[in-house]
Amino acid sequence: MVNRTAATSSMRGLALGDAFGETWFFHAADVLDQALAERRLPPGPWPWTDDTAMALSIMQTLLRYGHIDQDALATAFAQSYEQDPNRSYGPSMHRVLRAIGAGEDWATVTRASFDGMGSWGNGAAMRVAPLGAWFADDLDTVVTEAARSAEVTHAHPEAVAGAVAVAVAAALSVTGVPGGELLEEVLARTPDSEVASRLRRAARLPPTADPRHVAGMIGCGREISAPDTVPYAIWCAAAGLDDLTAALWTTALPGGDIDTTCAIVGGIVAARTGLAGVPTDWLDACEPLPGWADQAD
Ligand code: 8NA
Ligand code: MG
Ligand code: MG
Ligand code: MG
Secondary structure, eight states: OOOHHHHHHHHHHHHHHHHHHHTTTTSOHHHHHHHHHTTOOOOSOBOOOHHHHHHHHHHHHHHHHSSOOHHHHHHHHHHHHHHOOTTTOOTTHHHHHHHHHTTOOHHHHHHHHHHHTOOOBTTTTTTOHHHHHHTTTOHHHHHHHHHHHHHTTOOSHHHHHHHHHHHHHHHHHHHTOOHHHHHHHHHHHSOSSHHHHHHHHHHTSOTTSOHHHHHHHHOOSTTOBHHHHHHHHHHHHHHTTTOHHHHHHHHHTTOSSHHHHHHHHHHHHHHHHOSTTSOHHHHHHBOOOOGGGOOOO
16 A cells, blocks of 8 residues: 555655755855744745755656656656756766766666765755655565665665665654654664764754754754765654644754755655645745645645
C-alpha cells in the first residue's frame, strides 16, 4: 500500500518550505535576524527552486512506475532542468543535468563528479521527503528507494545517507512517531556516515534548545553538503512535528541553506499535518505547483 495522500501533502510542504526559505536570501544579516525574530512574513510571490523542481520529478516517477525507475528519474530531472534551468540549482547539477539531457549515461556522469568522488551535496536529501511519505508503511522500501533516488545525481555515500535519513524521517512522521523518538528512529536506519554522527549529536540536544545553538554544533547548510544540512533539518522537524509554519520559522532562524533546510522540514512535517492549518497568506504567496500536486487536503 502506498500513501499517495501523505506524499502529496509532503510535496506541498516541501514546496512551501523551499519558497518561504528562499525569500530570506539576499537580506543583510541584521535585517534577516530582526524579520525572523518578529516573524514578519516576506511579501509574495515566493518562487520555489531546484528543491521543489527535483521533488516533483521524484513524485512523477512514483506516480508513473510505483517505484524509482532510475533511468526515468534521470530523464525527468533533465527535462525539468531544460524547461527551467534558472531554479538556483546546485553548482554541479548544471553540468550533470545538461549531460543527461544530451543523452549521456546518468551513472557515468554522476560518478565522475568531483574527481570521481561523486557529489556529497544536500541535493539528494532536499527532494526526497515525499518518497518517504509514499512508502511510509514499509521502512525497508523507504531506505532502498531513497538510496536509488539519490544515486541518479549524487554518487557519494554521504549524499545517499542524507537522503535515506530524510526519507525515513518523513515516513516516521506519517506513522505518528513522537517527536522525542524521531532522531533515534532515523539513526537506526541511517548508514554509518558523517550524517549519522551529526544526527547522534543532534539527538542529545533537547527540542527546546535554541536552533542557533544547534546550528553552531552541527551546521545548518552553509556548506550545502548533506552532513552540514540534514541533521539540523531533522532536529528542527523533530522539535516542531505538529505545527508546520512554526517549524519553518524556527528552522530559518540561524540562516544557512534556508530554502533547503525549510524544504526538508516542510516535507517531513506536512507529511503528518497536511496543509489545512497553514494561513492563507502563506498559501497565496507560494508559487503554485502543477495541478496534480496542488490539490487541497
Ligand atoms: P552539488 O552537487 O553542486 O553539491 C553542492 C556543493 O557541495 C558543490 O557545489 C560543492 O561545493 C560541494 N560538494 C559536493 N560534493 C563534493 C565533493 N565530493 N567534493 C567537494 N565538494 C563537494 O549540488 P546539489 O544539488 O547537491 O546542491 C543542492 C543545493 O543547491 C541546495 O541548497 C539547493 O537549494 C541549491 N542551492 C541554491 C542556492 C541558491 O542560489 N539559492 C545556493 C546554494 C545551493
Ligand atoms: Mg534551492
Ligand atoms: Mg510493503
Ligand atoms: Mg538550498
